Amino acid sequence: MAAAEPLSAPLEVHKAKDSLNEEATAATISRWSDLHVSAPALVVTPKCEEEVVEAIRLAKSKSLTIVVGGGGHGTFVPVDSSTLYLDMKAFQSIDIDKDAGVVKFGGGVATGEMLKRLTANGLYTTLCDSNTVGAVGSLVGGGNSPHVGLHGYMVDNAVSFRVATAKEEVIDVDASSTGGKLALFNALCGAGQGHGVIVSATMKVYPLTGLHLTDNKIWTRLMMFPPSALETALKAYLSLSPAPGSLYRQLLFTRAPPGTPMAGSPIVLLSTMYLGPATEAEKAASVLFASDLTTAAAHIETQMIDVTSINNALEPVNVHGGLKSTNGARLTKITPEMVTSTFAKWLAITDALPDAQRSLVSFQAFNPEVLEANGKSEPGKDKFLEARDRGFIMVVATWCTTAESNAKLIPYVDDVLQTCRKEDGATPRTIPNTMRYKEPLRNLFNEEGISELHRLKKCWDPEGLFWSPYVGAYRQE
Numbered sequence: 227m228a229a230a231e232p233l234s235a236p237l238e239v240h241k242a243k244d245s246l247n248e249e250a251t252a253a254t255i256s257r258w259s260d261l262h263v264s265a266p267a268l269v270v271t272p273k274c275e276e277e278v279v280e281a282i283r284l285a286k287s288k289s290l291t292i293v294v295g296g297g298g299h300g301t302f303v304p305v306d307s308s309t310l311y312l313d314m315k316a317f318q319s320i321d322i323d324k325d326a327g328v329v330k331f332g333g334g335v336a337t338g339e340m341l342k343r344l345t346a347n348g349l350y351t352t353l354c355d356s357n358t359v360g361a362v363g364s365l366v367g368g369g370n371s372p373h374v375g376l377h378g379y380m381v382d383n384a385v386s387f388r389v390a391t392a393k394e395e396v397i398d399v400d401a402s403s404t405g406g407k408l409a410l411f412n413a414l415c416g417a418g419q420g421h422g423v424i425v426s427a428t429m430k431v432y433p434l435t436g437l438h439l440t441d442n443k444i445w446t447r448l449m450m451f452p453p454s455a456l457e458t459a460l461k462a463y464l465s466l467s468p469a470p471g472s473l474y475r476q477l478l479f480t481r482a483p484p485g486t487p488m489a490g491s492p493i494v495l496l497s498t499m500y501l502g503p504a505t506e507a508e509k510a511a512s513v514l515f516a517s518d519l520t521t522a523a524a525h526i527e528t529q530m531i532d533v534t535s536i537n538n539a540l541e542p543v544n545v546h547g548g549l550k551s552t553n554g555a556r557l558t559k560i561t562p563e564m565v566t567s568t569f570a571k572w573l574a575i576t577d578a579l580p581d582a583q584r585s586l587v588s589f590q591a592f593n594p595e596v597l598e599a600n601g602k603s604e605p606g607k608d609k610f611l612e613a614r615d616r617g618f619i620m621v622v623a624t625w626c627t628t629a630e631s632n633a634k635l636i637p638y639v640d641d642v643l644q645t646c647r648k649e650d651g652a653t654p655r656t657i658p659n660t661m662r663y664k665e666p667l668r669n670l671f672n673e674e675g676i677s678e679l680h681r682l683k684k685c686w687d688p689e690g691l692f693w694s695p696y697v698g699a700y701r702q703e
Contacts, residue, residue, distance in 0.1 A: 255311050257298040258358070259550035261632070262663060266293075266309040273316045278390045278423050285310040285691060293693045294423055296360025297336055300367075301551045302663045302695060303419075309693070314362075317425060322347050328385055330428040335361045338537065345533045349431040352380045354659075357537045358544040362427050366418020367659035368611055370619060372499055372536065375471030375592040378600040379657075381415040381609050383430040389414075390423040392687040400428075401605035406685055413682050416610030417658060417671070420694025421686050434533065437472075438503050443530035445507035447514055450487065450525040451494040453573065458522045459494045460565050463589070465513045467617070471593040472502040473510050477565065479572045480586040483542060487525045490583075492573055497539075504530065543584070543625075549632045550625045553639045554660025557618040558652045560589055568620075568642050575638045582626035582635060587642070590619045610675060613655040620646055621660055658695070667696060 257263055267290050270281040285292050290310040293303060305311055317332030320343045329351065331340060338357025344350055352371040354364040369380020377383055386400035389410070399411040410421060418424070434442065451459045463477045478495040482488040498514065500507030513519070520526060568587055576583045594617035600606040601614040622642050624635040639662070647654050654669040667676050683697040690698045
């Protein structure tokens with residue numbers, strides 16, 4: 227495709243002054259976390275593909291680096307005075323093709339909107355567990371979801387991408403592409419940041435009837451425990467493995483929200499969700515009804531929730547601003563030693579830093595059989611997602627309001643991740659969506675994958691126009 231002609235109407239461009247303070251920066255670009263964000267040189271809000279191409283041209287002319295903004299949840303993505311921030315919020319299209327079993331969505335679509343549209347059409351797909359996260363951003367970073375045990379990660383359900391490149395072309399890539407385009411498609415499936423501007427993506431969708439839900443609702447059970455009952459809750463959590471692909475479960479360390487039992491106090495949450503009939507759910511999670519467990523719990527909720535409400539529990543953490551960071555590790559196992567030591571460290575740091583008490587830790591578990599099978603299939607074997615045999619993800623999320631507290635949280639995160647990985651004994655691996663700021667590449671990909679990312683950057687973006695977490699100045703500092 228030839229480069230687009232200059233538009234007769236000007237781009238929507240906002241200049242950012244060097245003296246811009248934090249409040250003004252927040253008004254210019256709104257992100258989930260204020261970490262690694264200062265005033266960008268320009269903010270561009272394109273409304274069509276031609277304007278995306280013109281923005282690429284503009285960045286070249288001013289020697290700026292393009293950072294693409296979708297949902298604004300990438301805590302590892304820096305924005306500074308050398309940045310042209312490309313805000314994709316105008317790209318809100320969602321086109322469903324039931325006959326083909328796919329949905330095509332724009333680069334600015336949020337997960338919550340996708341969820342509502344699909345549900346209204348009797349469909350679902352592998353979407354992440356936060357309504358405000360950008361659907362494209364979560365897809366290209368791997369894409370964990372409650373459906374991982376049924377259909378794998380989001381990248382396993384990627385069909386195609388439409389991409390504006392550094393060459394000022396807009397191209398389509400999918401598994402049937404050849405040569406460099408096929409290599410680009412595979413990289414976008416799990417290592418997708420920094421290769422171009424994804425104006426739209428297409429994913430597989432599935433009929434909700436295939437889940438055989440009871441009354442078209444999802445079975446959930448939430449149990450809240452005081453710290454003294456950690457061992458009891460942990461024993462129940464570990465006894466849920468192995469489990470069917472329909473059962474998704476989490477063990478969470480957090481502070482009880484206002485209006486709930488133990489408000490403000492540290493608590494342990496044991497959360498389960500079953501994507502199937504309620505009768506099957508109660509059998510699969512029968513250990514959660516044991517008398518010793520229910521007696522130890524401070525609060526229990528067993529609910530049938532609407533499909534569109536699947537992510538609502540995380541709404542309190544979706545607010546923008548503050549110093550937040552998500553730091554993940556994919557594990558082969560979870561042991562009592564991992565969990566108890568992590569809890570002690572989390573409790574100590576949140577007790578010591580009152581402004582960091584919204585920090586939390588999550589141990590997520592799922593059946594990895596489908597994930598492994600996808601990796602052996604065509605085209606799954608070539609997608610950028612490794613360690614498919616791992617059925618556990620740990621996320622250490624930090625949230626504070628002061629730079630002093632954030633500086634103390636960094637070594638805490640280092641300690642927790644290092645201790646758990648040592649106990650796990652496997653090669654460190656992190657899903658890109660939850661990578662740390664300047665995450666070592668060896669924690670993401672093997673040497674072959676790292677070499678391929680460098681080769682692709684030279685092929686598709688030799689001048690380093692697009693910010694990348696894998697190649698370029700970000701890695702040289």
